[in-house]
Amino acid sequence: MNTMNLKHDLSKLAARAQEASRAMHGLSSQAKNLALVAMAEALISGKSVILKANRKDVLKAKAGRQTKAFIDRLELDDKRIAGMSESLLEISSLTDPVGEVIKAWRVPNGLWIHKVRVPIGVIAIIYESRPNVTSDCIGLCFKSGNSVILRGGSEALNSNLAIYAALKKAADCLRLPEGAINVVDTVDRRAVDILLKLDKYIDLVIPRGGESLIRRVVASSHIPVIKHYKGICHVYVDEDADLNKAESICFNAKVQRPGVCNAMETMLVHQDIAARFLPGMIKKFKEAGVKIRGCAVTFKIAKSGVQLATDKDYHTEYLDLVLSVKVVQSLDSAIEHINHYGTRHSDSIVTEDYNNALKFLRQVDSACVYANASTRFTDGNQFGMGAEIGISTDKLHARGPMALEELTTYKYMIFGDGQIRT
Amino acid sequence: MNTMNLKHDLSKLAARAQEASRAMHGLSSQAKNLALVAMAEALISGKSVILKANRKDVLKAKAGRQTKAFIDRLELDDKRIAGMSESLLEISSLTDPVGEVIKAWRVPNGLWIHKVRVPIGVIAIIYESRPNVTSDCIGLCFKSGNSVILRGGSEALNSNLAIYAALKKAADCLRLPEGAINVVDTVDRRAVDILLKLDKYIDLVIPRGGESLIRRVVASSHIPVIKHYKGICHVYVDEDADLNKAESICFNAKVQRPGVCNAMETMLVHQDIAARFLPGMIKKFKEAGVKIRGCAVTFKIAKSGVQLATDKDYHTEYLDLVLSVKVVQSLDSAIEHINHYGTRHSDSIVTEDYNNALKFLRQVDSACVYANASTRFTDGNQFGMGAEIGISTDKLHARGPMALEELTTYKYMIFGDGQIRT
Numbered sequence: 001m002n003t004m005n006l007k008h009d010l011s012k013l014a015a016r017a018q019e020a021s022r023a024m025h026g027l028s029s030q031a032k033n034l035a036l037v038a039m040a041e042a043l044i045s046g047k048s049v050i051l052k053a054n055r056k057d058v059l060k061a062k063a064g065r066q067t068k069a070f071i072d073r074l075e076l077d078d079k080r081i082a083g084m085s086e087s088l089l090e091i092s093s094l095t096d097p098v099g100e101v102i103k104a105w106r107v108p109n110g111l112w113i114h115k116v117r118v119p120i121g122v123i124a125i126i127y128e129s130r131p132n133v134t135s136d137c138i139g140l141c142f143k144s145g146n147s148v149i150l151r152g153g154s155e156a157l158n159s160n161l162a163i164y165a166a167l168k169k170a171a172d173c174l175r176l177p178e179g180a181i182n183v184v185d186t187v188d189r190r191a192v193d194i195l196l197k198l199d200k201y202i203d204l205v206i207p208r209g210g211e212s213l214i215r216r217v218v219a220s221s222h223i224p225v226i227k228h229y230k231g232i233c234h235v236y237v238d239e240d241a242d243l244n245k246a247e248s249i250c251f252n253a254k255v256q257r258p259g260v261c262n263a264m265e266t267m268l269v270h271q272d273i274a275a276r277f278l279p280g281m282i283k284k285f286k287e288a289g290v291k292i293r294g295c296a297v298t299f300k301i302a303k304s305g306v307q308l309a310t311d312k313d314y315h316t317e318y319l320d321l322v323l324s325v326k327v328v329q330s331l332d333s334a335i336e337h338i339n340h341y342g343t344r345h346s347d348s349i350v351t352e353d354y355n356n357a358l359k360f361l362r363q364v365d366s367a368c369v370y371a372n373a374s375t376r377f378t379d380g381n382q383f384g385m386g387a388e389i390g391i392s393t394d395k396l397h398a399r400g401p402m403a404l405e406e407l408t409t410y411k412y413m414i415f416g417d418g419q420i421r422t
Numbered sequence: 423m424n425t426m427n428l429k430h431d432l433s434k435l436a437a438r439a440q441e442a443s444r445a446m447h448g449l450s451s452q453a454k455n456l457a458l459v460a461m462a463e464a465l466i467s468g469k470s471v472i473l474k475a476n477r478k479d480v481l482k483a484k485a486g487r488q489t490k491a492f493i494d495r496l497e498l499d500d501k502r503i504a505g506m507s508e509s510l511l512e513i514s515s516l517t518d519p520v521g522e523v524i525k526a527w528r529v530p531n532g533l534w535i536h537k538v539r540v541p542i543g544v545i546a547i548i549y550e551s552r553p554n555v556t557s558d559c560i561g562l563c564f565k566s567g568n569s570v571i572l573r574g575g576s577e578a579l580n581s582n583l584a585i586y587a588a589l590k591k592a593a594d595c596l597r598l599p600e601g602a603i604n605v606v607d608t609v610d611r612r613a614v615d616i617l618l619k620l621d622k623y624i625d626l627v628i629p630r631g632g633e634s635l636i637r638r639v640v641a642s643s644h645i646p647v648i649k650h651y652k653g654i655c656h657v658y659v660d661e662d663a664d665l666n667k668a669e670s671i672c673f674n675a676k677v678q679r680p681g682v683c684n685a686m687e688t689m690l691v692h693q694d695i696a697a698r699f700l701p702g703m704i705k706k707f708k709e710a711g712v713k714i715r716g717c718a719v720t721f722k723i724a725k726s727g728v729q730l731a732t733d734k735d736y737h738t739e740y741l742d743l744v745l746s747v748k749v750v751q752s753l754d755s756a757i758e759h760i761n762h763y764g765t766r767h768s769d770s771i772v773t774e775d776y777n778n779a780l781k782f783l784r785q786v787d788s789a790c791v792y793a794n795a796s797t798r799f800t801d802g803n804q805f806g807m808g809a810e811i812g813i814s815t816d817k818l819h820a821r822g823p824m825a826l827e828e829l830t831t832y833k834y835m836i837f838g839d840g841q842i843r844t
């Protein structure tokens with residue numbers, strides 16, 4: 001397709017999505033929940049078609065010599081499809097955020113001002129190879145009353161189209177607003193750039209994937225983007241830490257699932273407990289296959305098996321069994337290090353000291369700050385939001401895990417009886 | 423100054439502002455309120471210096487043959503300085519938003535999650551010639567715990583610097599965080615473009631001024647911008663309107679202060695009451711000097727003195743005693759017209775019909791939707807927010823009038839006792 005046609009087609013799609021969003025806005029919670037249940041069922045009844053389409057993508061990825069991790073993210077099976085279906089059911093059981101009166105008050109002249117939660121409108125999701133994102137995002141945007149435009153990775157196009165077809169058919173049977181859920185069905189790479197200029201129709205872009213994808217989206221978008229680039233998360237072991245808790249929390253934060261954004265990348269240790277804490281901790285990490293890059297003091301305490309950390313290491317999101325370790329002089333130095341090298345994602349202090357915990361929680365400028373818990377809890381499900389559409393390290397609109405409420409905005413509805421301004 | 427120096431100086435200023443914002447965060451409400459009172463007093467005691475500086479700007483504007491309206495916006499006198507001082511006192515009396523626990527809950531593993539309101543960080547305000555914006559913005563950003571970087575119009579530079587000097591001296595006497603309030607003191611036009619690239623230090627930009635200024639800021643900013651371009655506000659007179667209320671509301675919305683963004687630019691009238699309503703209404707408008715641009719039906723009903731409206735007129739923010747008038751077939755056509763031609767600012771329906779009012783409030787996609795009241799109430803003070811830093815027609819983060827709460831974000835503080843993820 002040439003660029004002119006692509007532009008025209010995508011504009012038309014986005015304009016229809018905006019029109020649909022106005023009808024979506026008016027759907028009752030009941031109608032939306034019913035549709036979500038129908039969509040959940042459609043994934044199960046359409047399983048063989050979806051698996052067949054997915055098989056095509058997997059074979060192509062294997063022929064293209066993609067990594068094992070890549071193929072693992074891409075590949076669907078019975079269990080994964082069941083999981084996607086359950087997610088939709090779970091979303092159907094969550095409270096509908098739309099229509100909530102966030103605040104209401106009367107001003108002296110009698111005007112009755114209501115601040116009411118409403119859908120954002122049209123949301124575009126730009127993502128990479130996981131096909132489950134397709135159904136999760138459709139479910140969350142649908143429940144929050146938004147139209148959605150999905151643009152997944154070309155490696156997963158067959159899978160995404162099959163999932164979309166199943167869900168769309170279920171929606172159409174229930175006569176839901178035409179144009180509310182959309183998948184961009186071209187592999188043409190220019191489609192993303194064109195979408196990102198359609199600020200007339202699209203209200204919000206959420207990119208999900210690696211840092212380079214997200215930077216590309218931010219650089220060329222005319223539409224507000226909510227995102228996180230990366231998660232360089234810290235655990236700081238305070239001089240007053242319970243060392244058993246510290247060991248268990250640090251081990252969990254690094255090792256339980258190292259490839260995700262809320263895993264620990266740097267461990268900070270107060271100098272007064274470094275000699276007691278580090279040898280056992282480092283031994284445990286090494287047994288789990290974690291490679292350590294330490295500061296000079298860590299290097300000295302560990303005696304062997306530690307590589308000297310560079311400044312660049314503290315800026316690195318390893319997403320792997322590699323850990324930076326730094327001994328710091330004080331709580332203040334730890335906070336300073338985190339605010340300088342961190343990515344405003346998730347950071348934790350381990351301490352038994354009341355004032356140190358409070359100081360850390362207040363002064364660390366991150367979306368999620370923990371006292372005595374693993375950073376691995378930064379996750380919509382773990383927070384009790386039932387689902388998650390992404391994590392934000394931005395400060396505007398939404399911060400931390402984002403679910404249904406974060407996919408809404410508000411408007412003021414004002415009830416008067418003839419008031420004029422004097 | 424050359425560009426290299428300017429870049430270096432502005433980066434340094436912004437970095438210091440970010441550092442100061444971390445200290446600002448920790449200030450007690452009491453300390454902030456005391457400082458605001460001191461600032462209010464400093465404006466009064468420094469009045470003669472401020473007026474002298476303002477005189478320079480005014481003389482220059484007159485020599486440059488600026489319009490009367492321009493000079494009116496620029497010129498200060500005793501009364502205006504007293505007003506600025508009172509604003510600061512009012513801000514000191516408002517509730518401090520920082521530290522509010524917006525929500526808190528416990529998840530099954532015992533983690534205690536707190537969603538806590540915190541300052542945004544560093545806010546840059548780009549504005550035009552009104553010097554009172556300088557003290558208002560310093561007051562609001564200060565109270566909400568943010569550092570602020572002000573860049574006013576070069577025509578008001580002497581006034582702005584004098585106001586800033588008075589407020590800064592008051593802040594310094596109280597040993598408030600160095601670098602929390604800043605004015606960019608160069609007339610070099612490149613300063614704005616440089617500021618807008620400092621996303622490492624600055625969290626939010628709020629432009630205040632004409633549409634061209636705001637478009638320029640949005641086009642070149644790497645930092646999130648909250649704004650409104652213009653306000654094309656509508657009043658729709660429904661077939662079930664009380665015509666006395668309708669006349670009084672429409673007249674107020676157009677005439678009371680036509681040069682502001684919440685004034686009515688287009689009046690929509692249901693076809694079934696057009697013949698009864700329009701002749702008297704148009705007569706009243708004409709007596710007040712309002713020029714009418716009407717649709718064909720309006721043109722016919724009015725008989726004389728109405729110019730035919732073009733499509734472009736419905737897209738125009740007159741900011742003057744000019745009004746577009748259109749007769750519509752139904753409530754649905756009115757809603758469609760507003761969602762198409764409007765700017766998502768403020769729109770009102772006049773009706774005695776319950777269902778029509780509700781439908782309008784729900785389906786018009788604007789920041790503020792009114793039933794039976796003038797659009798002129800979209801204003802932080804009128805909403806009972808005590809002050810206002812601007813109005814947003816964006817959908818993300820803040821919508822409608824913005825005051826202290828809208829200058830904050832939140833973070834999650836999570837209290838654990840050793841939780842790890844399994």
